[in-house]
Amino acid sequence: MTQVWLSAAGLCGATLIGTGIGFVIKQLPHRWNDTVMGFCAGVMLAAAVLGLIVPASEQAGANGWWVVTIGVLAGALLLNMLDHITPHLHRLTGLEPEEHANNATLNRILLFVMAIALHKLPEGIAAGVGFNAADTADAWTVTVGISLQNIPEGMVIIAPLLLAGVSRWRTLLISLTIALLEIVGVWLGYALGSVSAIFLPAMLAFAGGAMLYVVSDEMIPETHAHGYQKQATYALLIGFLCLLFVEQWFEA
Numbered sequence: 001m002t003q004v005w006l007s008a009a010g011l012c013g014a015t016l017i018g019t020g021i022g023f024v025i026k027q028l029p030h031r032w033n034d035t036v037m038g039f040c041a042g043v044m045l046a047a048a049v050l051g052l053i054v055p056a057s058e059q060a061g062a063n064g065w066w067v068v069t070i071g072v073l074a075g076a077l078l079l080n081m082l083d084h085i086t087p088h089l090h091r092l093t094g095l096e097p098e099e100h101a102n103n104a105t106l107n108r109i110l111l112f113v114m115a116i117a118l119h120k121l122p123e124g125i126a127a128g129v130g131f132n133a134a135d136t137a138d139a140w141t142v143t144v145g146i147s148l149q150n151i152p153e154g155m156v157i158i159a160p161l162l163l164a165g166v167s168r169w170r171t172l173l174i175s176l177t178i179a180l181l182e183i184v185g186v187w188l189g190y191a192l193g194s195v196s197a198i199f200l201p202a203m204l205a206f207a208g209g210a211m212l213y214v215v216s217d218e219m220i221p222e223t224h225a226h227g228y229q230k231q232a233t234y235a236l237l238i239g240f241l242c243l244l245f246v247e248q249w250f251e252a
């Protein structure tokens with residue numbers, strides 16, 4: 001039980017650390033903001049593929065390819081549908097409905113935030129399930145890997161919301177709520193024990209599809225919109241490689 005609490009606290013705490021950093025760097029100029037966003041896009045891309053879709057495929061097995069395929073497409077389609085809902089989320093941001101209706105950038109930011117929130121629960125489940133085994137080394141590998149990616153994810157939530165006019169306290173509340181989803185996910189995964197052979201791969205693939213959608217549809221275009229696309233591209237590659245090396249290091 002202690003290990004489960006430590007894992008949950010680590011995942012939640014990493015997001016909150018990123019949140020704190022995000023408040024500090026919120027006034028970065030476009031050149032550096034696009035670079036940081038590009039790095040986070042690379043981390044999210046690697047997390048989607050290496051941390052969610054590949055494990056989903058491995059757990060589903062050769063005959064479960066359809067589970068992964070449907071999960072990835074369903075995650076992307078959900079984000080596509082949520083794109084039409086974001087103008088109605090003025091209660092979440094505390095802004096007037098008119099500001100949503102006439103602010104495409106704000107709607108894209110909210111879609112991005114929802115994509116991050118959406119994958120927190122299955123990530124936590126993936127970590128929590130491993131603590132049912134006699135050897136919890138794999139569970140700690142998953143926990144540390146997810147925690148490392150949570151820091152830049154926590155960072156990248158803050159600045160866009162603040163720049164869009166969302167208050168500091170409401171931004172902090174949104175970030176805290178997202179972080180708490182990790183705790184719920186870890187305990188849910190631990191409680192489920194031996195998760196269904198279809199349930200967990202489907203959840204992981206679903207979250208991976210949502211992340212791929214937002215990286216391709218929102219993050220990359222945003223980093224290429226201010227004339228700094230080259231450095232944003234290299235930052236993306238560095239972010240992808242960083243998470244790749246982290247995963248390789250913990251698997252060694």
